[in-house]
Amino acid sequence: MHSFGYRANALLTFAVTILAFICAIASFSDNFSNQTPSAQIQILNINWFQKQPHGNDEVSLTLNITADLQSLFTWNTKQVFAFVAAEYKTSQNSLNQVSLWDAIIGEKEHAKFWIQISNKYRFIDQGHNLRGKDFNLTLHWHVMPKTGKMFADKIVMSGYRLPDAYR
Amino acid sequence: MDWQGQKLAEQLMQILLLIAAVVAFVVGYTTASFRTMMLIYAGGVGVTTLITIPNWPFFNRHPLKWLDPSEAEKHPKPEVVVSSKKKSSKK
Numbered sequence: 705m706h707s708f709g710y711r712a713n714a715l716l717t718f719a720v721t722i723l724a725f726i727c728a729i730a731s732f733s734d735n736f737s738n739q740t741p742s743a744q745i746q747i748l749n750i751n752w753f754q755k756q757p758h759g760n761d762e763v764s765l766t767l768n769i770t771a772d773l774q775s776l777f778t779w780n781t782k783q784v785f786a787f788v789a790a791e792y793k794t795s796q797n798s799l800n801q802v803s804l805w806d807a808i809i810g811e812k813e814h815a816k817f818w819i820q821i822s823n824k825y826r827f828i829d830q831g832h833n834l835r836g837k838d839f840n841l842t843l844h845w846h847v848m849p850k851t852g853k854m855f856a857d858k859i860v861m862s863g864y865r866l867p868d869a870y871r
Numbered sequence: 872m873d874w875q876g877q878k879l880a881e882q883l884m885q886i887l888l889l890i891a892a893v894v895a896f897v898v899g900y901t902t903a904s905f906r907t908m909m910l911i912y913a914g915g916v917g918v919t920t921l922i923t924i925p926n927w928p929f930f931n932r933h934p935l936k937w938l939d940p941s942e943a944e945k946h947p948k949p950e951v952v953v954s955s956k957k958k959s960s961k962k
Contacts (some may be wrong), residue, residue, distance in 0.1 A: 825954035
């Protein structure tokens with residue numbers, strides 16, 4: 705502690721170490737937040753359902769997505785990444801997950817929303833297994849923090865079914 | 872700074888930073904504002920810098936007693952004696 709440089713170095717090191725501790729505790733405090741998200745997805749219309757030239761099935765849907773993800777936001781949340789995936793089983797794969805839509809929610813106010821769109825990403829199967837297929841639509845979300853651990857969870861909605869013949 | 876001053880500077884630095892951190896976290900958590908926490912902590916670091924880094928007079932209350940220059944002249948430094956054995960080996 706005998707010179708400016710010595711004291712400045714000690715102070716800076718200690719300050720940064722404590723800053724790391726503060727951020728770790730801030731991230732830990734996220735475990736105590738009460739999270740009650742809700743969502744509903746409706747398939748309004750099957751726009752078309754065809755077999756591609758290469759032999760893979762493709763379907764285009766119009767979805768109505770309603771969700772309230774406001775309770776996921778804490779003081780330590782930077783943004784929430786949400787996406788909707790269609791999940792189904794085929795003889796080839798035990799689980800297929802096809803992402804149909806996603807969004808980055810930057811503020812808590814935007815986390816309660818209602819949106820009606822056709823699928824943002826193409827719903828293409830590995831093969832031609834989609835006729836008459838039962839599938840789940842799952843809303844996944846990743847809560848990205850300002851510092852610390854990222855939390856991810858989902859809501860599974862089942863009971864959707866594709867038509868038995870191409871349209 | 873003298874020895875007591877250095878010890879005081881180190882202790883002050885550690886305690887002030889810890890207090891700044893605790894206050895920053897509590898205020899930030901209760902107001903649910905991450906930004907407030909960071910601003911208060913940065914302010915705390917700035918205040919600690921101003922208090923502990925410059926050479927304030929209160930750090931020098933127990934100054935070291937160095938030997939007086941006139942006293943030093945009365946006791947000259949002993950001369951270094953070069954032994955003759957070493958000289959012969961160098962040839």
